[in-house]
Amino acid sequence: MDTLNGQSKICVNNVTKCFSSKQGEVTALKDLSLDIRDGEFLVVVGASGCGKTTLINMIAGFDTPSSGKVLLDGKPVTGITPECGMIFQQYALFPWKTVQENVEFGLKMKRIPKSERKAIAAKFIDLVALNGFEKSYPHHLSGGMKQRVSIARALANDPEVMLLDEPFAALDAMTRQVLQEQLVRIYEKHKKTIIFITHSIDEALLLSSRIAVMTARPGRIAQEIVNDLPHPRNADVQLSDNYMTLKRKIWDSVQAEVLKSMEVETG
Amino acid sequence: MDKENHSSKPIIISIISLTLFLGIWELVCRGGLIDPVFMPAPSKIFARAVKLIGNGELMAHTLASTRRVMVGFMISSMVAIPFGIFLGSSRLFMAICDPFISLLRPLPSMSWIPLSLLWLGITETQKYSIVFMGSFAPSLLYIIEATKSIDPLLIRAARNLGASKLDVMREVILPGALPQIISGLKVMLGIAWTCIISAELVAAREGLGFMIMNGKEYFQTDTVMLGMVMISITVMVIDVVFKKFERRLLPWTR
Numbered sequence A: 001m002d003t004l005n006g007q008s009k010i011c012v013n014n015v016t017k018c019f020s021s022k023q024g025e026v027t028a029l030k031d032l033s034l035d036i037r038d039g040e041f042l043v044v045v046g047a048s049g050c051g052k053t054t055l056i057n058m059i060a061g062f063d064t065p066s067s068g069k070v071l072l073d074g075k076p077v078t079g080i081t082p083e084c085g086m087i088f089q090q091y092a093l094f095p096w097k098t099v100q101e102n103v104e105f106g107l108k109m110k111r112i113p114k115s116e117r118k119a120i121a122a123k124f125i126d127l128v129a130l131n132g133f134e135k136s137y138p139h140h141l142s143g144g145m146k147q148r149v150s151i152a153r154a155l156a157n158d159p160e161v162m163l164l165d166e167p168f169a170a171l172d173a174m175t176r177q178v179l180q181e182q183l184v185r186i187y188e189k190h191k192k193t194i195i196f197i198t199h200s201i202d203e204a205l206l207l208s209s210r211i212a213v214m215t216a217r218p219g220r221i222a223q224e225i226v227n228d229l230p231h232p233r234n235a236d237v238q239l240s241d242n243y244m245t246l247k248r249k250i251w252d253s254v255q256a257e258v259l260k261s262m263e264v265e266t267g
Numbered sequence B: 001m002d003k004e005n006h007s008s009k010p011i012i013i014s015i016i017s018l019t020l021f022l023g024i025w026e027l028v029c030r031g032g033l034i035d036p037v038f039m040p041a042p043s044k045i046f047a048r049a050v051k052l053i054g055n056g057e058l059m060a061h062t063l064a065s066t067r068r069v070m071v072g073f074m075i076s077s078m079v080a081i082p083f084g085i086f087l088g089s090s091r092l093f094m095a096i097c098d099p100f101i102s103l104l105r106p107l108p109s110m111s112w113i114p115l116s117l118l119w120l121g122i123t124e125t126q127k128y129s130i131v132f133m134g135s136f137a138p139s140l141l142y143i144i145e146a147t148k149s150i151d152p153l154l155i156r157a158a159r160n161l162g163a164s165k166l167d168v169m170r171e172v173i174l175p176g177a178l179p180q181i182i183s184g185l186k187v188m189l190g191i192a193w194t195c196i197i198s199a200e201l202v203a204a205r206e207g208l209g210f211m212i213m214n215g216k217e218y219f220q221t222d223t224v225m226l227g228m229v230m231i232s233i234t235v236m237v238i239d240v241v242f243k244k245f246e247r248r249l250l251p252w253t254r
Helices: A052-060 A099-109 A114-127 A143-156 A173-190 A201-207 A241-266 B002-030 B042-054 B057-089 B091-104 B109-120 B124-148 B152-160 B165-202 B208-217 B221-249
Strands: A008-021 A024-037 A041-045 A067-072 A084-087 A161-165 A193-198 A210-214 A221-226
Touching (some): A008 A052, A052 A067, A099 A143, A193 A201, A201 A241, B091 B124, B152 B165
Parallel strands (some): A084 A161
Antiparallel strands (some): A210 A221
Protein backbone atom coordinates (compact mmCIF):
# COMPACT_ATOMS: atom_id res chain seq x y z
CA MET A 1 0.00 0.00 0.00
CA ASP A 2 1.00 3.63 0.11
CA THR A 3 4.24 3.80 2.06
CA LEU A 4 5.16 7.05 0.36
CA ASN A 5 5.24 9.27 3.44
CA GLY A 6 7.85 7.52 5.55
CA GLN A 7 8.73 3.91 5.99
CA SER A 8 6.46 1.23 7.39
CA LYS A 9 7.05 0.75 11.13
CA ILE A 10 4.66 -2.12 11.64
CA CYS A 11 3.37 -4.33 8.89
CA VAL A 12 0.46 -6.66 9.55
CA ASN A 13 0.53 -9.05 6.64
CA ASN A 14 -2.45 -11.29 5.79
CA VAL A 15 -3.03 -12.22 9.39
CA THR A 16 -5.68 -14.77 10.33
CA LYS A 17 -6.35 -15.65 13.94
CA CYS A 18 -8.56 -18.51 15.08
CA PHE A 19 -9.50 -19.41 18.62
CA SER A 20 -11.05 -22.66 19.72
CA SER A 21 -13.93 -22.05 22.09
CA LYS A 22 -16.88 -24.04 23.44
CA GLN A 23 -18.90 -23.11 20.36
CA GLY A 24 -16.13 -24.51 18.16
CA GLU A 25 -13.55 -22.69 16.10
CA VAL A 26 -13.92 -18.90 16.06
CA THR A 27 -12.14 -16.82 13.45
CA ALA A 28 -11.38 -13.48 15.06
CA LEU A 29 -9.35 -12.01 12.20
CA LYS A 30 -9.32 -13.08 8.59
CA ASP A 31 -6.58 -12.07 6.12
CA LEU A 32 -6.09 -8.72 7.81
CA SER A 33 -3.42 -6.47 6.35
CA LEU A 34 -2.43 -3.09 7.73
CA ASP A 35 0.62 -0.89 7.41
CA ILE A 36 1.55 1.58 10.12
CA ARG A 37 4.08 4.20 9.20
CA ASP A 38 6.76 5.57 11.52
CA GLY A 39 5.43 8.48 13.55
CA GLU A 40 1.83 7.91 12.61
CA PHE A 41 -1.14 8.16 14.99
CA LEU A 42 -3.35 5.38 13.73
CA VAL A 43 -6.75 4.87 15.33
CA VAL A 44 -8.49 1.55 14.73
CA VAL A 45 -12.28 1.87 14.98
CA GLY A 46 -14.63 -1.06 15.12
CA ALA A 47 -17.74 -2.46 16.74
CA SER A 48 -17.31 -4.53 19.89
CA GLY A 49 -16.20 -8.09 19.27
CA CYS A 50 -14.63 -7.36 15.89
CA GLY A 51 -11.16 -8.45 16.96
CA LYS A 52 -9.57 -5.06 17.65
CA THR A 53 -7.96 -6.30 20.83
CA THR A 54 -6.80 -9.49 19.11
CA LEU A 55 -5.04 -7.32 16.53
CA ILE A 56 -3.27 -5.17 19.10
CA ASN A 57 -2.34 -8.23 21.18
CA MET A 58 -0.61 -9.72 18.17
CA ILE A 59 1.34 -6.53 17.52
CA ALA A 60 2.42 -6.53 21.18
CA GLY A 61 3.44 -10.18 20.88
CA PHE A 62 0.97 -11.44 23.52
CA ASP A 63 -0.57 -13.63 20.85
CA THR A 64 0.70 -15.22 17.65
CA PRO A 65 -1.20 -15.25 14.34
CA SER A 66 -2.65 -18.56 13.14
CA SER A 67 -1.34 -17.59 9.72
CA GLY A 68 0.28 -14.51 8.26
CA LYS A 69 2.91 -12.28 9.80
CA VAL A 70 3.34 -9.21 11.96
CA LEU A 71 6.55 -7.31 11.21
CA LEU A 72 8.14 -4.64 13.38
CA ASP A 73 10.84 -2.74 11.50
CA GLY A 74 10.79 -5.54 8.93
CA LYS A 75 11.45 -8.28 11.51
CA PRO A 76 8.73 -10.75 12.49
CA VAL A 77 7.29 -10.33 16.01
CA THR A 78 7.88 -13.64 17.78
CA GLY A 79 7.47 -12.77 21.45
CA ILE A 80 6.47 -9.98 23.79
CA THR A 81 8.16 -6.84 22.56
CA PRO A 82 9.03 -4.03 25.00
CA GLU A 83 9.50 -1.80 21.92
CA CYS A 84 5.70 -1.67 21.80
CA GLY A 85 4.54 -0.13 25.06
CA MET A 86 1.01 -1.22 25.88
CA ILE A 87 -1.65 0.79 27.69
CA PHE A 88 -4.64 -1.19 28.84
CA GLN A 89 -8.21 -0.11 29.41
CA GLN A 90 -8.01 -1.55 32.94
CA TYR A 91 -4.76 0.39 33.63
CA ALA A 92 -2.90 -2.75 34.82
CA LEU A 93 -0.96 -0.81 37.46
CA PHE A 94 0.81 -2.82 40.13
CA PRO A 95 -1.28 -2.18 43.24
CA TRP A 96 1.65 -2.88 45.60
CA LYS A 97 3.84 -0.26 43.97
CA THR A 98 3.59 3.49 44.45
CA VAL A 99 3.06 5.78 41.47
CA GLN A 100 6.79 6.34 41.27
CA GLU A 101 7.63 2.64 41.53
CA ASN A 102 5.09 1.87 38.82
CA VAL A 103 6.61 4.46 36.50
CA GLU A 104 10.10 3.15 37.28
CA PHE A 105 9.18 -0.47 36.56
CA GLY A 106 10.44 -0.76 33.00
CA LEU A 107 13.67 1.03 33.93
CA LYS A 108 14.19 -1.31 36.85
CA MET A 109 13.79 -4.24 34.48
CA LYS A 110 16.54 -2.71 32.36
CA ARG A 111 18.70 -2.65 35.52
CA ILE A 112 19.10 1.11 35.37
CA PRO A 113 20.53 2.44 38.67
CA LYS A 114 18.11 3.82 41.23
CA SER A 115 19.11 7.50 41.11
CA GLU A 116 18.85 7.57 37.33
CA ARG A 117 15.49 5.79 37.48
CA LYS A 118 14.19 8.34 39.87
CA ALA A 119 15.16 11.24 37.64
CA ILE A 120 13.53 9.72 34.56
CA ALA A 121 10.38 8.80 36.50
CA ALA A 122 10.14 12.33 37.88
CA LYS A 123 10.22 13.70 34.35
CA PHE A 124 7.32 11.57 33.18
CA ILE A 125 5.29 12.00 36.35
CA ASP A 126 5.67 15.71 35.69
CA LEU A 127 4.61 15.22 32.07
CA VAL A 128 1.29 13.67 33.10
CA ALA A 129 0.90 16.27 35.88
CA LEU A 130 0.93 13.87 38.83
CA ASN A 131 3.49 15.71 40.92
CA GLY A 132 2.78 15.22 44.59
CA PHE A 133 1.34 11.75 44.06
CA GLU A 134 4.69 9.95 43.71
CA LYS A 135 4.25 8.08 46.99
CA SER A 136 0.56 7.24 46.52
CA TYR A 137 -0.64 3.73 45.84
CA PRO A 138 -2.88 3.21 42.80
CA HIS A 139 -6.05 2.48 44.80
CA HIS A 140 -5.94 6.02 46.17
CA LEU A 141 -6.12 7.46 42.64
CA SER A 142 -9.08 8.13 40.37
CA GLY A 143 -9.47 6.28 37.07
CA GLY A 144 -8.09 9.17 35.06
CA MET A 145 -5.06 9.49 37.32
CA LYS A 146 -4.45 5.76 37.10
CA GLN A 147 -4.46 5.92 33.32
CA ARG A 148 -2.02 8.84 33.44
CA VAL A 149 0.31 6.75 35.59
CA SER A 150 -0.01 3.97 33.05
CA ILE A 151 0.88 6.36 30.23
CA ALA A 152 3.87 7.69 32.18
CA ARG A 153 4.96 4.12 32.92
CA ALA A 154 4.88 3.23 29.23
CA LEU A 155 6.66 6.44 28.17
CA ALA A 156 9.40 6.11 30.80
CA ASN A 157 10.36 2.83 29.17
CA ASP A 158 10.89 4.81 25.94
CA PRO A 159 9.15 2.44 23.51
CA GLU A 160 9.17 3.18 19.79
CA VAL A 161 5.51 2.32 19.45
CA MET A 162 2.66 2.88 21.87
CA LEU A 163 -0.32 0.58 21.75
CA LEU A 164 -3.46 1.83 23.46
CA ASP A 165 -6.38 -0.57 23.83
CA GLU A 166 -9.51 1.53 24.48
CA PRO A 167 -7.58 3.39 27.16
CA PHE A 168 -10.22 6.01 27.96
CA ALA A 169 -13.35 3.86 27.62
CA ALA A 170 -13.82 3.49 31.37
CA LEU A 171 -13.43 7.21 32.14
CA ASP A 172 -16.06 9.91 32.45
CA ALA A 173 -16.46 12.35 29.55
CA MET A 174 -14.61 15.27 31.15
CA THR A 175 -11.61 13.22 32.21
CA ARG A 176 -11.55 11.56 28.81
CA GLN A 177 -11.32 14.90 27.07
CA VAL A 178 -8.46 16.06 29.27
CA LEU A 179 -6.55 12.84 28.68
CA GLN A 180 -7.18 12.98 24.93
CA GLU A 181 -5.67 16.45 24.81
CA GLN A 182 -2.73 15.30 26.91
CA LEU A 183 -2.14 12.34 24.64
CA VAL A 184 -2.09 14.53 21.53
CA ARG A 185 0.42 16.82 23.22
CA ILE A 186 2.59 13.83 24.19
CA TYR A 187 2.38 12.54 20.62
CA GLU A 188 3.46 15.86 19.19
CA LYS A 189 6.31 16.19 21.66
CA HIS A 190 7.68 12.64 21.72
CA LYS A 191 7.07 11.59 18.11
CA LYS A 192 6.10 8.02 18.90
CA THR A 193 4.22 5.77 16.54
CA ILE A 194 0.82 5.26 18.11
CA ILE A 195 -1.83 2.62 17.52
CA PHE A 196 -4.99 3.47 19.38
CA ILE A 197 -8.08 1.29 19.54
CA THR A 198 -11.53 2.66 20.19
CA HIS A 199 -15.19 2.21 19.35
CA SER A 200 -15.78 5.96 19.48
CA ILE A 201 -15.75 7.71 16.10
CA ASP A 202 -15.36 11.12 17.74
CA GLU A 203 -12.32 9.92 19.64
CA ALA A 204 -10.85 8.58 16.40
CA LEU A 205 -11.42 11.91 14.65
CA LEU A 206 -9.97 13.94 17.52
CA LEU A 207 -6.76 11.98 17.88
CA SER A 208 -5.73 10.30 14.68
CA SER A 209 -3.60 11.12 11.72
CA ARG A 210 -5.18 8.12 10.03
CA ILE A 211 -8.18 5.94 10.79
CA ALA A 212 -8.66 2.25 10.00
CA VAL A 213 -12.22 0.95 10.21
CA MET A 214 -12.58 -2.75 11.00
CA THR A 215 -15.30 -5.07 9.72
CA ALA A 216 -17.44 -7.29 11.94
CA ARG A 217 -16.03 -10.67 12.88
CA PRO A 218 -13.99 -12.09 11.25
CA GLY A 219 -12.15 -8.77 11.39
CA ARG A 220 -10.54 -7.16 8.40
CA ILE A 221 -9.80 -3.55 7.53
CA ALA A 222 -12.89 -2.19 5.79
CA GLN A 223 -11.60 1.26 5.08
CA GLU A 224 -8.59 3.47 5.72
CA ILE A 225 -9.13 7.20 5.99
CA VAL A 226 -6.48 9.89 6.25
CA ASN A 227 -7.51 12.41 8.88
CA ASP A 228 -6.09 15.80 7.97
CA LEU A 229 -8.26 17.89 10.26
CA PRO A 230 -6.22 20.81 11.63
CA HIS A 231 -4.83 20.78 15.18
CA PRO A 232 -5.88 21.72 17.82
CA ARG A 233 -9.13 19.95 17.12
CA ASN A 234 -11.24 22.24 19.24
CA ALA A 235 -14.98 22.91 19.16
CA ASP A 236 -14.67 24.92 15.91
CA VAL A 237 -13.04 22.00 14.12
CA GLN A 238 -15.60 19.62 15.56
CA LEU A 239 -18.39 21.70 14.06
CA SER A 240 -16.75 22.11 10.65
CA ASP A 241 -18.13 20.57 7.49
CA ASN A 242 -14.96 18.60 7.05
CA TYR A 243 -15.40 16.94 10.42
CA MET A 244 -19.02 16.09 9.70
CA THR A 245 -18.17 14.62 6.30
CA LEU A 246 -15.48 12.40 7.79
CA LYS A 247 -17.73 11.37 10.65
CA ARG A 248 -20.52 10.42 8.27
CA LYS A 249 -18.12 8.44 6.11
CA ILE A 250 -16.85 6.43 9.07
CA TRP A 251 -20.27 6.07 10.61
CA ASP A 252 -21.70 4.61 7.39
CA SER A 253 -19.05 1.95 7.23
CA VAL A 254 -19.15 1.17 10.99
CA GLN A 255 -22.93 1.06 10.99
CA ALA A 256 -22.99 -1.51 8.20
CA GLU A 257 -20.60 -3.68 10.20
CA VAL A 258 -22.54 -3.33 13.44
CA LEU A 259 -25.71 -4.44 11.68
CA LYS A 260 -23.85 -7.36 10.13
CA SER A 261 -22.49 -8.48 13.49
CA MET A 262 -25.98 -8.26 15.04
CA GLU A 263 -27.30 -10.50 12.27
CA VAL A 264 -24.55 -13.02 13.03
CA GLU A 265 -25.49 -13.00 16.70
CA THR A 266 -29.22 -13.48 16.17
CA GLY A 267 -28.92 -15.75 13.16
CA MET B 1 -21.63 9.40 73.10
CA ASP B 2 -23.68 6.87 71.21
CA LYS B 3 -20.60 5.66 69.37
CA GLU B 4 -18.69 5.15 72.60
CA ASN B 5 -21.47 2.98 73.96
CA HIS B 6 -21.39 0.86 70.85
CA SER B 7 -17.68 0.16 71.10
CA SER B 8 -17.38 -0.41 74.85
CA LYS B 9 -20.54 -2.40 75.52
CA PRO B 10 -19.53 -5.72 73.96
CA ILE B 11 -16.23 -5.69 75.86
CA ILE B 12 -18.02 -5.09 79.17
CA ILE B 13 -20.45 -7.89 78.40
CA SER B 14 -17.56 -10.20 77.53
CA ILE B 15 -15.80 -9.41 80.80
CA ILE B 16 -18.98 -10.02 82.77
CA SER B 17 -19.65 -13.35 81.05
CA LEU B 18 -16.07 -14.53 81.64
CA THR B 19 -16.15 -13.49 85.33
CA LEU B 20 -19.50 -15.17 85.80
CA PHE B 21 -18.22 -18.38 84.21
CA LEU B 22 -15.11 -18.43 86.41
CA GLY B 23 -17.18 -17.61 89.48
CA ILE B 24 -19.59 -20.48 88.94
CA TRP B 25 -16.71 -22.84 88.22
CA GLU B 26 -14.96 -21.74 91.44
CA LEU B 27 -18.14 -22.16 93.51
CA VAL B 28 -18.88 -25.60 92.09
CA CYS B 29 -15.37 -26.78 92.93
CA ARG B 30 -15.35 -25.24 96.42
CA GLY B 31 -18.73 -26.78 97.14
CA GLY B 32 -17.10 -30.17 96.64
CA LEU B 33 -19.40 -31.07 93.75
CA ILE B 34 -16.39 -32.06 91.57
CA ASP B 35 -13.31 -34.04 92.51
CA PRO B 36 -10.31 -31.59 92.33
CA VAL B 37 -8.24 -34.25 90.51
CA PHE B 38 -10.93 -34.33 87.85
CA MET B 39 -11.34 -30.56 87.63
CA PRO B 40 -9.41 -28.08 89.82
CA ALA B 41 -10.86 -24.66 90.74
CA PRO B 42 -9.66 -21.61 88.79
CA SER B 43 -7.98 -20.34 91.93
CA LYS B 44 -5.91 -23.55 92.10
CA ILE B 45 -4.84 -23.11 88.49
CA PHE B 46 -3.97 -19.51 89.24
CA ALA B 47 -1.95 -20.54 92.28
CA ARG B 48 -0.08 -23.07 90.14
CA ALA B 49 0.58 -20.37 87.59
CA VAL B 50 2.02 -18.05 90.24
CA LYS B 51 4.26 -20.86 91.49
CA LEU B 52 5.51 -21.87 88.04
CA ILE B 53 6.05 -18.29 86.98
CA GLY B 54 8.02 -17.75 90.19
CA ASN B 55 10.44 -20.62 89.54
CA GLY B 56 10.67 -19.74 85.84
CA GLU B 57 9.30 -23.08 84.63
CA LEU B 58 6.21 -21.74 82.88
CA MET B 59 8.23 -19.22 80.88
CA ALA B 60 10.82 -21.85 79.96
CA HIS B 61 8.18 -24.28 78.67
CA THR B 62 6.33 -21.56 76.77
CA LEU B 63 9.52 -20.27 75.18
CA ALA B 64 10.63 -23.78 74.25
CA SER B 65 7.37 -24.48 72.39
CA THR B 66 7.28 -21.04 70.80
CA ARG B 67 10.85 -21.36 69.61
CA ARG B 68 10.14 -24.77 68.05
CA VAL B 69 7.03 -23.49 66.30
CA MET B 70 8.83 -20.42 64.99
CA VAL B 71 11.93 -22.23 63.73
CA GLY B 72 9.94 -25.03 62.08
CA PHE B 73 7.42 -22.61 60.64
CA MET B 74 10.07 -20.20 59.32
CA ILE B 75 11.96 -23.00 57.57
CA SER B 76 8.74 -24.38 56.13
CA SER B 77 7.61 -20.94 54.87
CA MET B 78 11.01 -20.04 53.49
CA VAL B 79 11.03 -23.21 51.40
CA ALA B 80 7.33 -23.22 50.56
CA ILE B 81 7.08 -19.60 49.30
CA PRO B 82 9.67 -19.72 46.50
CA PHE B 83 8.84 -23.32 45.70
CA GLY B 84 5.11 -22.59 45.56
CA ILE B 85 5.57 -19.54 43.34
CA PHE B 86 7.73 -21.60 41.02
CA LEU B 87 5.20 -24.45 40.95
CA GLY B 88 2.34 -22.04 40.38
CA SER B 89 4.07 -20.47 37.39
CA SER B 90 5.35 -23.60 35.66
CA ARG B 91 2.96 -26.27 34.44
CA LEU B 92 5.75 -28.74 33.73
CA PHE B 93 7.23 -28.39 37.19
CA MET B 94 3.77 -28.71 38.71
CA ALA B 95 3.12 -31.93 36.80
CA ILE B 96 6.41 -33.38 38.06
CA CYS B 97 5.77 -32.52 41.70
CA ASP B 98 2.01 -32.99 41.86
CA PRO B 99 1.99 -36.72 42.79
CA PHE B 100 4.36 -36.13 45.71
CA ILE B 101 2.41 -33.17 47.04
CA SER B 102 -0.84 -35.11 46.71
CA LEU B 103 0.63 -38.00 48.71
CA LEU B 104 2.18 -35.79 51.40
CA ARG B 105 -0.74 -33.46 51.93
CA PRO B 106 -3.24 -35.85 53.59
CA LEU B 107 -0.62 -37.14 56.05
CA PRO B 108 -1.29 -35.73 59.53
CA SER B 109 1.88 -34.37 61.12
CA MET B 110 1.46 -36.83 63.96
CA SER B 111 1.99 -39.74 61.60
CA TRP B 112 5.54 -38.46 61.13
CA ILE B 113 6.34 -38.64 64.85
CA PRO B 114 7.47 -42.31 64.97
CA LEU B 115 9.67 -41.98 61.88
CA SER B 116 11.14 -38.69 63.04
CA LEU B 117 11.98 -40.21 66.44
CA LEU B 118 13.72 -43.14 64.71
CA TRP B 119 15.67 -40.86 62.43
CA LEU B 120 16.44 -37.96 64.71
CA GLY B 121 15.83 -39.10 68.30
CA ILE B 122 14.23 -36.87 70.96
CA THR B 123 16.04 -33.77 69.72
CA GLU B 124 15.18 -30.22 68.79
CA THR B 125 15.72 -31.09 65.12
CA GLN B 126 13.03 -33.74 65.48
CA LYS B 127 10.60 -31.09 66.80
CA TYR B 128 11.39 -28.71 63.94
CA SER B 129 10.94 -31.52 61.45
CA ILE B 130 7.46 -32.31 62.80
CA VAL B 131 6.40 -28.67 62.45
CA PHE B 132 7.95 -28.62 58.99
CA MET B 133 6.24 -31.81 57.80
CA GLY B 134 2.91 -30.72 59.23
CA SER B 135 2.88 -27.28 57.68
CA PHE B 136 4.92 -27.57 54.48
CA ALA B 137 2.51 -29.36 52.14
CA PRO B 138 -0.59 -27.32 53.13
CA SER B 139 1.44 -24.07 52.92
CA LEU B 140 2.61 -25.06 49.49
CA LEU B 141 -0.95 -25.58 48.31
CA TYR B 142 -2.04 -22.20 49.72
CA ILE B 143 0.83 -20.51 47.93
CA ILE B 144 0.16 -22.25 44.61
CA GLU B 145 -3.48 -21.16 44.83
CA ALA B 146 -2.45 -17.61 45.72
CA THR B 147 -0.11 -17.56 42.73
CA LYS B 148 -2.91 -18.53 40.40
CA SER B 149 -5.14 -15.74 41.66
CA ILE B 150 -2.89 -13.04 40.14
CA ASP B 151 -4.54 -10.99 37.40
CA PRO B 152 -2.93 -12.22 34.14
CA LEU B 153 -3.15 -8.66 32.86
CA LEU B 154 -0.52 -7.59 35.40
CA ILE B 155 1.80 -10.31 34.18
CA ARG B 156 1.26 -9.14 30.61
CA ALA B 157 1.93 -5.54 31.59
CA ALA B 158 5.15 -6.54 33.34
CA ARG B 159 6.35 -8.62 30.40
CA ASN B 160 5.48 -5.74 28.07
CA LEU B 161 7.69 -3.47 30.18
CA GLY B 162 10.62 -5.80 29.68
CA ALA B 163 10.36 -8.15 32.68
CA SER B 164 11.85 -11.63 32.27
CA LYS B 165 9.95 -14.66 33.60
CA LEU B 166 12.08 -14.58 36.74
CA ASP B 167 11.43 -10.84 37.13
CA VAL B 168 7.71 -11.55 36.86
CA MET B 169 7.91 -14.07 39.70
CA ARG B 170 9.81 -11.68 41.95
CA GLU B 171 8.18 -8.39 41.00
CA VAL B 172 4.59 -9.41 40.22
CA ILE B 173 3.64 -12.87 41.45
CA LEU B 174 5.27 -12.67 44.88
CA PRO B 175 3.92 -9.25 45.90
CA GLY B 176 0.59 -9.88 44.16
CA ALA B 177 0.08 -13.16 46.00
CA LEU B 178 1.45 -11.86 49.29
CA PRO B 179 -1.89 -10.90 50.93
CA GLN B 180 -3.24 -14.39 50.23
CA ILE B 181 0.03 -16.07 51.19
CA ILE B 182 0.01 -14.27 54.53
CA SER B 183 -3.57 -15.19 55.33
CA GLY B 184 -2.69 -18.79 54.43
CA LEU B 185 0.36 -18.69 56.65
CA LYS B 186 -1.79 -17.43 59.53
CA VAL B 187 -3.84 -20.62 59.30
CA MET B 188 -0.61 -22.61 58.98
CA LEU B 189 0.74 -21.07 62.16
CA GLY B 190 -2.22 -22.57 64.02
CA ILE B 191 -1.46 -25.94 62.46
CA ALA B 192 2.20 -25.58 63.45
CA TRP B 193 1.08 -25.23 67.09
CA THR B 194 -1.00 -28.40 66.82
CA CYS B 195 2.07 -30.17 65.43
CA ILE B 196 4.41 -29.08 68.19
CA ILE B 197 2.05 -29.84 71.05
CA SER B 198 1.42 -33.32 69.61
CA ALA B 199 5.15 -33.92 69.26
CA GLU B 200 5.78 -32.73 72.82
CA LEU B 201 2.98 -34.86 74.21
CA VAL B 202 4.63 -37.94 72.70
CA ALA B 203 8.27 -37.30 73.48
CA ALA B 204 9.97 -34.23 74.89
CA ARG B 205 11.92 -32.91 77.86
CA GLU B 206 10.45 -29.43 77.86
CA GLY B 207 7.69 -27.41 76.23
CA LEU B 208 4.01 -26.85 76.98
CA GLY B 209 3.05 -30.27 75.60
CA PHE B 210 5.58 -31.88 77.88
CA MET B 211 4.32 -29.81 80.84
CA ILE B 212 0.76 -31.01 80.21
CA MET B 213 1.80 -34.64 79.86
CA ASN B 214 4.05 -34.45 82.91
CA GLY B 215 1.29 -32.83 84.96
CA LYS B 216 -1.01 -35.70 84.03
CA GLU B 217 1.60 -38.26 85.21
CA TYR B 218 1.54 -36.69 88.70
CA PHE B 219 -2.24 -36.08 88.74
CA GLN B 220 -1.56 -32.33 88.79
CA THR B 221 -4.69 -31.46 86.87
CA ASP B 222 -4.07 -27.76 87.59
CA THR B 223 -0.74 -27.98 85.72
CA VAL B 224 -2.48 -29.72 82.81
CA MET B 225 -5.10 -27.00 82.56
CA LEU B 226 -2.57 -24.22 83.06
CA GLY B 227 -0.63 -25.65 80.12
CA MET B 228 -3.75 -25.56 77.98
CA VAL B 229 -4.56 -21.98 78.97
CA MET B 230 -0.97 -21.02 78.23
CA ILE B 231 -1.22 -22.47 74.70
CA SER B 232 -4.33 -20.36 74.08
CA ILE B 233 -2.71 -17.20 75.37
CA THR B 234 0.52 -17.73 73.44
CA VAL B 235 -1.29 -18.37 70.15
CA MET B 236 -3.44 -15.27 70.75
CA VAL B 237 -0.38 -13.10 71.43
CA ILE B 238 1.39 -14.42 68.34
CA ASP B 239 -1.73 -13.71 66.28
CA VAL B 240 -1.66 -10.06 67.37
CA VAL B 241 2.05 -9.77 66.58
CA PHE B 242 1.44 -11.42 63.20
CA LYS B 243 -1.28 -8.89 62.38
CA LYS B 244 1.08 -5.98 63.11
CA PHE B 245 3.67 -7.63 60.91
CA GLU B 246 1.08 -8.15 58.18
CA ARG B 247 0.24 -4.45 58.03
CA ARG B 248 3.90 -3.60 57.81
CA LEU B 249 4.36 -6.04 54.92
CA LEU B 250 1.32 -4.94 52.96
CA PRO B 251 1.43 -1.13 53.03
CA TRP B 252 -0.67 -0.81 49.87
CA THR B 253 -3.71 -2.47 51.45
CA ARG B 254 -4.04 0.31 54.02
